[in-house]
Amino acid sequence: MRRFKVLKSLIRDSLDTITHGSRKYHLWMAALTFIMLVGMYCYSIQLDQGLSVTGMTDKVSWGLYISNFTFLVGVAAAAVMLVMPTYVLKDIDFKQAVLIGEGVAVAALIMCLAFVIADMGGPSVLWHMIPGIGVFNFPNSMLTWDVLVLNGYLFLNITIPFYILFRHYQGKKSKKSVYVPGAFISVFWAVAIHLVTAFLYQGLQARPFWNNALLGPRFLASAFAAGPALIILVLAIIRSYTTFKIEDKTIKKIAMVVTVAAQINLIMLISELFKEFYAPTHHSESAYYLFFGLDGKNALLPWIWTAISLNVLATVILTFHKLRNNFKVLFFACFILFIAIWIEKGFGLIVPGFIPGPYGKIAEYTPTGIEIGVTLGIWALGAFVFTILAKTAIGIEIGKLRYKK
Amino acid sequence: MSNNNKKWFSLNLGRKDKESSGSCGCGKTSGGCGSHASETTEMTDEAFAEAAINASIGEERVKDGFEQVFDVKMDRRSAFKKLTASLLIGAGAVSTSCSMISGDESKEKAQIDWEEQFKGNYKLMTDEEKQATVDRLMRSYELRTGKNISMSSKNAEDDVLFGYAFNISKCQGYMDCVNACVEENNQDRDSQMQYIRIHEMKDGKGFNFNEADDNYYHEVPAEGHFYMGTQCFHCDNPPCVEVCPVQATWREADGLVVVDYDWCVGCRYCMAACPYDGRRFNWSKPEVPEAEVNHNQHYLGNRLRKKGVMEKCTFCVQRSRAGKNPACVEACPTGARIFGNLLDPKSTIRWVLENKKVFRLKEDLGTEPKFWYFMD
Numbered sequence: 002m003r004r005f006k007v008l009k010s011l012i013r014d015s016l017d018t019i020t021h022g023s024r025k026y027h028l029w030m031a032a033l034t035f036i037m038l039v040g041m042y043c044y045s046i047q048l049d050q051g052l053s054v055t056g057m058t059d060k061v062s063w064g065l066y067i068s069n070f071t072f073l074v075g076v077a078a079a080a081v082m083l084v085m086p087t088y089v090l091k092d093i094d095f096k097q098a099v100l101i102g103e104g105v106a107v108a109a110l111i112m113c114l115a116f117v118i119a120d121m122g123g124p125s126v127l128w129h130m131i132p133g134i135g136v137f138n139f140p141n142s143m144l145t146w147d148v149l150v151l152n153g154y155l156f157l158n159i160t161i162p163f164y165i166l167f168r169h170y171q172g173k174k175s176k177k178s179v180y181v182p183g184a185f186i187s188v189f190w191a192v193a194i195h196l197v198t199a200f201l202y203q204g205l206q207a208r209p210f211w212n213n214a215l216l217g218p219r220f221l222a223s224a225f226a227a228g229p230a231l232i233i234l235v236l237a238i239i240r241s242y243t244t245f246k247i248e249d250k251t252i253k254k255i256a257m258v259v260t261v262a263a264q265i266n267l268i269m270l271i272s273e274l275f276k277e278f279y280a281p282t283h284h285s286e287s288a289y290y291l292f293f294g295l296d297g298k299n300a301l302l303p304w305i306w307t308a309i310s311l312n313v314l315a316t317v318i319l320t321f322h323k324l325r326n327n328f329k330v331l332f333f334a335c336f337i338l339f340i341a342i343w344i345e346k347g348f349g350l351i352v353p354g355f356i357p358g359p360y361g362k363i364a365e366y367t368p369t370g371i372e373i374g375v376t377l378g379i380w381a382l383g384a385f386v387f388t389i390l391a392k393t394a395i396g397i398e399i400g401k402l403r404y405k406k
Numbered sequence: 407m408s409n410n411n412k413k414w415f416s417l418n419l420g421r422k423d424k425e426s427s428g429s430c431g432c433g434k435t436s437g438g439c440g441s442h443a444s445e446t447t448e449m450t451d452e453a454f455a456e457a458a459i460n461a462s463i464g465e466e467r468v469k470d471g472f473e474q475v476f477d478v479k480m481d482r483r484s485a486f487k488k489l490t491a492s493l494l495i496g497a498g499a500v501s502t503s504c505s506m507i508s509g510d511e512s513k514e515k516a517q518i519d520w521e522e523q524f525k526g527n528y529k530l531m532t533d534e535e536k537q538a539t540v541d542r543l544m545r546s547y548e549l550r551t552g553k554n555i556s557m558s559s560k561n562a563e564d565d566v567l568f569g570y571a572f573n574i575s576k577c578q579g580y581m582d583c584v585n586a587c588v589e590e591n592n593q594d595r596d597s598q599m600q601y602i603r604i605h606e607m608k609d610g611k612g613f614n615f616n617e618a619d620d621n622y623y624h625e626v627p628a629e630g631h632f633y634m635g636t637q638c639f640h641c642d643n644p645p646c647v648e649v650c651p652v653q654a655t656w657r658e659a660d661g662l663v664v665v666d667y668d669w670c671v672g673c674r675y676c677m678a679a680c681p682y683d684g685r686r687f688n689w690s691k692p693e694v695p696e697a698e699v700n701h702n703q704h705y706l707g708n709r710l711r712k713k714g715v716m717e718k719c720t721f722c723v724q725r726s727r728a729g730k731n732p733a734c735v736e737a738c739p740t741g742a743r744i745f746g747n748l749l750d751p752k753s754t755i756r757w758v759l760e761n762k763k764v765f766r767l768k769e770d771l772g773t774e775p776k777f778w779y780f781m782d
């Protein structure tokens with residue numbers, strides 16, 4: 002009974018915090034709400050007329066939605082890079098950042114699920130996918146694995162921070178014996194969500210561009226670069242707008258993680274390029290399309306070359322200590338790295354898988370306005386969810402929110 | 407299909423040793439297979455209406471697809487119904503079915519919609535359940551359009567495995583098969599969906615699909631060209647089936663790879679997994695003018711689809727299971743298309759496989775297509 006009371010009070014308090022804030026905060030939330038509404042309007046058009054309002058066709062049957070989904074799985078998995086040292090290696094330093102990291106993970110996972118649903122042709126029969134009620138093609142279909150691991154990860158990332166915050170809210174210390182095992186599981190789980198998502202594509206013998214053993218490991222490397230890069234940016238914003246204390250040391254440590262991951266990612270990129278272009282086969286055509294265009298069709302060229310230059314530039318900046326320790330430069334590097342990986346692991350990965358088609362036909366893909374609207378709406382949803390989570394968490398952590406008996 | 411039964415070349419690459427007809431839920435192993443459907447096909451109108459109403463209202467008497475997954479009695483089932491009633495989905499159906507003023511017909515329609523929305527996967531249905539859903543769909547069509555259709559739920563027959571052969575020397579690129587297919591299978595006219603593609607290739611370049619043209623509008627046969635048709639090859643080890651998260655697509659015991667349009671959630675994973683461009687998606691609501699609708703339908707074949715679901719060639723299951731050739735085979739003026747039972751040693755297809763130098767596309771992928779090419 003007491004727990005319920007505390008919970009009720011927590012919800013009331015957090016509602017109170019999230020509805021109060023500075024002018025800038027209100028503007029931010031209003032803008033997000035507006036974008037979400039636009040996104041919902043676009044989605045209602047899509048529901049009404051079908052997926053024909055998107056740029057997808059029988060030739061390129063996955064587009065912007067699945068691209069963003071793929072990328073965001075990576076962002077979600079990256080929270081683990083902060084969880085590990087804090088909970089497991091007793092590196093106190095990171096504790097502040099971890100709650101934020103897990104908030105990012107929750108927001109990213111919610112976006113992932115939203116993107117998958119947006120991509121479905123029949124959202125009204127989605128219950129067919131619920132184990133027990135529908136028919137769950139487990140373990141044959143990698144998509145069912147993905148559903149399981151994503152929801153499991155979402156559960157872990159909600160419960161662990163919730164437990165910690167719930168204890169702090171009552172002014173108590175959180176018990177290690179409760180959250181450390183959870184944290185351990187989530188470490189392995191994060192790797193799993195990533196590999197499983199990579200296997201989703203890697204397991205298709207029909208698409209040589211994806212059917213490549215390096216896909217999984219490269220997913221991991223790029224995720225551990227892009228995710229923490231985003232967390233650094235978020236921490237920077239939180240640091241300058243709230244009284245929440247985040248030490249320079251913390252950011253520097255995360256920057257280290259980003260650097261190593263970005264370097265490994267670059268090495269793997271080189272390996273991939275070598276394989277595709279040193280001895281090109283029939284199966285290298287997708288890569289040719291992506292990097293050089295095929296038959297005068299080259300819609301992805303500007304994107305991928307932007308991504309590669311940003312990627313290289315960011316990795317170089319991060320590699321030099323002098324540059325990395327200058328926070329202005331660091332934030333810039335993180336930003337361009339994030340953009341680069343969004344392009345590369347998003348539509349730079351998904352779209353070329355379909356081009357050329359099974360019989361060598363080249364049909365390009367351009368997202369429509371409605372598709373972009375829905376996509377922006379879902380990103381706004383993610384930012385909205387994160388802001389709410391972070392505001393409550395910060396309130397509790399700096400002691401502003403406390404349970405009053 | 408045991409391996410020593412195989413009379414054609416097989417690579418056996420990446421092929422799992424499956425139980426005989428194990429990939430099919432209504433195979434012999436489960437004991438659900440049979441041809442009881444024929445008893446009920448000849449019903450009087452009254453009996454039919456009775457059956458339809460029974461199917462839709464008498465939930466206690468006629469089990470529908472739900473029990474098969476739930477495998478429990480009414481309590482959980484009705485609990486789920488109540489739960490979902492609060493959802494937006496089907497809310498319209500509830501309100502109509504509960505409203506006092508609406509007529510019997512619209513009530514029945516709503517009831518059917520409700521039952522259809524929450525029925526189970528066809529693959530796992532018993533023969534009675536299959537019949538019930540087919541009855542509902544026929545009744546629903548009648549209520550909506552005032553016209554009758556006949557829809558079959560005929561299961562695969564024993565000792566039948568369908569296969570197809572394509573004579574590259576004979577095909578002249580007339581595309582009569584494409585048109586016959588569209589008419590037979592009620593494909594969306596708006597988006598001009600076609601299961602079959604005819605690739606026009608240049609002589610002397612080999613089978614160069616990259617340079618082939620599958621969208622030509624000139625007189626055929628064009629000088630210096632030859633033609634090659636592709637469609638779903640009904641792979642014996644179909645990657646599209648493995649990836650489906652909800653088992654909405656599967657390989658039947660007679661080798662046909664089919665889709666339950668009502669169970670498909672439209673994720674398009676199967677489309678990404680197919681190496682042969684065999685699948686088509688309904689990006690918008692498919693439109694077939696009422697006058698052009700083929701009324702002779704099969705649940706797994708040419709019945710009318712809805713938006714957001716996958717479909718594909720079924721070797722015209724409504725025809726092939728009734729002992730006829732698929733529409734494309736019948737329409738081909740050159741005799742380039744050959745269809746038949748691979749397990750029948752006297753069939754033409756077996757003669758072709760044994761006497762011609764046949765090959766299949768992308769054999770290295772281990773998909774084992776049941777679609778062979780040959781030349782005279």
Ligand code: SF4
Pocket residue numbers: 637638639640641644645646647663679680681682683684685718773
């Ligand atoms: S051709 Fe494609 S759709 Fe047809 S059975 Fe093979 S993999 Fe599946």
Ligand code: SF4
Pocket residue numbers: 649650651652653654655665669670671672673674675676677715716
């Ligand atoms: S589109 Fe339909 S048939 Fe294809 S994998 Fe998804 S649910 Fe299965």
